[in-house]
Amino acid sequence: MKKRIFYPLFCCCAFLSVPLMAQQSPLLEKYRMMALDYNHDLKAAEKNIAASVEIEKSAKADLKPKLSGAANFQYTGNPLELTLDAPSIGLSKTVEGKQLNYGGSLSLLQPIYTGGRVLESIRMAKHQQSLASNQAKVLNDAVCYQTDMQYWSAVARQEIVSVAEDFRNSIAALVKTIKERVEVGLVDPQDLLMAEVKLNEAEYQLLQAQSNFETGRMALNSMIGVRLENATELDDQIPVVVIEDSVWLSTGAERPEIRMAYDRIRIAESTKKLNDSQFKPQFYVGIDGSYSSPGYNFKKDLDPNYAVYAKVSVPIFEWGKRKSEKRASSFRVGMAEDNLNKVMDQVELEIGVARKALSQAIERVRLSESSLAKAEENEAKAVERYNEGKVSVVEVIDAQTYRQTSQVNYVQAKAAAQGHYSELIKALHGYDYR
Template structure:
C-alpha cells in the first residue's frame, strides 16, 4: 500500500508539472464549454434557432402595409386607329341639336307634327341650312336608304384618327394593407413563433447530449488513468516480491520455480500495463475529439474519480423530467404548430379584404391628349375576395391538418410514457451502481487485509509464493472492480441528470 501511495504521489507530481512539460490540463467545466463551442451539431442547432427567429420576424411584418414601386417600358410597332376608313361627317348649326337628347331637334326641323298637322315651331331657315332641299318638293334629298342628306359635310381622314407612340412608359407606387384575412396572417405568425421555440428546444436537446458524451469521455479517461496507476502499483509489488525471492533463492530457501512464477506474473502485468496505456491514449483521443482539440494533444484531466458518493436528492424525478426535458418542449411546440395549422386551414373559408392605394405615371400622357410627357394620378380602393366553391379542396386540407394535430398529440403521449420508463431505468441503474461501489469497497478492504496477512505469513515461512501471487492478483482485481464501480456510478449520476433534464 505504501508503494501504491508512492505511485499516486508521483502521478500527482507529474500532473502538477504538466504546464511546464507541454501537457494541457483540462477541468470538467473547461471540457464542457469547449465541447459546446466546437460540436458541429450544436452549432447547426444554433443556426436553426437564428433562422427560425428570422422567419418569425418576417411573419410579423405581414401585419404591416407593403409598399412597392413598379415600372413598365413597351415599344410598339403600330399605332391604334379609331376608324377603318375615311369618313364624311355632316356639319349642322348648333340650333339643330336637341340639348336634351343630343340628337336632331325634330321640334324645329319637322314641318309637320306626328299627327300630320302643321308644326307651329318649324323653322325653315334652320331646316334649309341643315338639309339639302329639293326645290320641287321642298323636302330634303334622300339617299338610297331613304335617309335625308345634309347640306354640308366635313372630311375625317382615317390617318388623322390614329393615336399611340412607339415608346410607352408606365411607372407607379403601390401601397397594400391587409384588413381581414380570416386569421391567415395571425396563424402564420404563431407558427413561426412556435417554430422558433421548437428550434430552441432541439438546440437544448443537442447541448444536453453533447454534455453527457463529454462527461462520459472525461470520466472514462479518469478511470483508465487510475487503472494505469493500479497496474503500475501491481508491478511494483511484483518487483518487491521478486527482490525478496531472489534473496531467498540465494540463501537456498526457495527453488528457482518460485522466481519463474513471479516473472510470468510480471510479464502478464506488463502486457496489461501496455493495454491500459493504449486504452488511456485512445480515451484521451476520444475526449480531444469531443472538445475540438487535435487528437494527438497531450492532455491531463484535473479531476479523479470521487471516492465519496453524492447524496441522492429525494424528489419526483418523473415530474421533473416531464417539466424540463427539451423533447417535451419540442413536442409541445409541434402540437401548437399543428393547432395553428388547423386554424390556418379554417381561414381559407373566410373572405380576404385589403386596402390599396396607388399613384401612377403614364407617358404618353392620357390626361393631356396623349402628348409625349408624363402625367399621373392617384387612386384608392378596397379589394375583397370571397371563396365560394372549389370541389371541397378546403375541406380536404382541413381534415389533413386535424390529422396532423392528432399525430402530434399521440407522439406526446408516447414520449411521456418512454421518458417515464427511461427515468425509472436511470434510477434503478444508479441504485445498483451505489450498491456495487459499496460492495467493491468491502471487497477491496478484504483483499488488502488478505494480502497483508498472506505477506506476513510468507515472510515467516508459513505461505508459499503462489499464495502471495494469488493474494496480490485478488487485490488488483478488487481495486479494478472498485474503479469500474465508481466510474459506473459517476456515469449513472450524469445519466440521471440527463434524463430528468437537469444536465446544464
C-alpha cells in the same frame, strides 16, 4: 386524457423547478463548457434558432403595407386609331394612338382581412422558434452527458494505470524476495520462474492500461476541442457519487422533449388554421400612382395619375376540398397529441430506469469497496505468511491478483456510478448551461 392531466403538473414544475445537479468536479464543469462551445451540432442549432427569429420577423412584415414599383416601355408599329364622324355638323375627327408608351408606377397594397392567415403565420413562426430552441436544449443535454462519460472513462483509465503500476511493483518486490531466498537455497528456483512470468504479465497489463488511458484522453480532447496529444488535466480519482434530494423528487417535467411535443401540437394546430384561411374571404385595399405617356386625355407628354381600389375575393365552390383539408389537419393534430403521450411515457420510463440503475450502481460501489479492503488485508497476510515460510509463492501471487482485480472492480464501479448519475441528470434535464 393523459395530456390534460400532465399539463398542470408541467406548468407548476416550470415555476417551482430547482437546480438538480451537484458539482461533480470543477474540471468536469470546465470541460462541459468547452465541449458546448466547440460542438458543431450546437453551433448549427444556434443558427437554426437565429433563422427562426428572422422567419418570425418576416411573418410580422406581412401585417404592414407593401410598396412596389414598376416601369414599362413599349413601341407599337401600328397604333390604334379612332375616327369620329358628325355629318350633321360637317365634322370628322381622327385620333391616333402613340407609338411610344412608357412610364413608371408605384403601388401600395394593405391587407385588411386574410382569413387569419397573417396572424396565424406569426404564431406559427413563434412555435417553430420554440421548437428550434428546445432542439438546442436536447443537444445541450446530450453534449454534456457525452462529455461526462468521456471524462469519467479517462479518469477511470488513469486510475487503472495506477492500479497496474501498483500490481507490477508488488510482483517486482516479490520477485526480489524470491531471488534472495533462491540465492541462499531456501526456496525452489521454480518459484522464481513463476514469479518472473507473473511480472512479465504485469508489465504487459501496465502497457495496455497506459495505451487505453492515452486513447481515452484523446477521445476527451477531441470532444472539448483541444489537440489530441494535449496532456489534459484530470482528477486523480473518481469521487463517490453524492446525490442531492432534488434528484429523487424531480419529475422531469421540464424535459425539452416534452416541450418539443407541445410545440409540434401547436404547429399542427396553426397549420390547420392556415389551411382553413385560404377558403375564407380575402380583402385588400390599395393605391396605384403612375407617371406615364401618353397621359390623361391622350396627352403626349408624361402625365401623373392615380387609382384607389378595394379588392375582395371569396372562394365559392371547391368540390369538398375545404372539408378534406380540415379533416386531414385534424388528424395531424391528433397524431401530435399521441406523440406527446408517447414522449411522456418514454421520459417517465427513462427517469425510472436511471434512478434504479443509479441505486444499484451505488450499492455495487459499496460492495466493491468492501471487497477491496478484504483483498488488501488478505494480501498482507499472505505476504507475511510467505515470509514465515508457511505458504507457497502461488498463494501470494493469487492474493496479489485478487487485490488487483478488486481495485479494478472498485474503479469501474465508481465510474459506472458517475455514469448513471450523469444519465439521471440528463433524464431530469439537470444540465442548464445555455
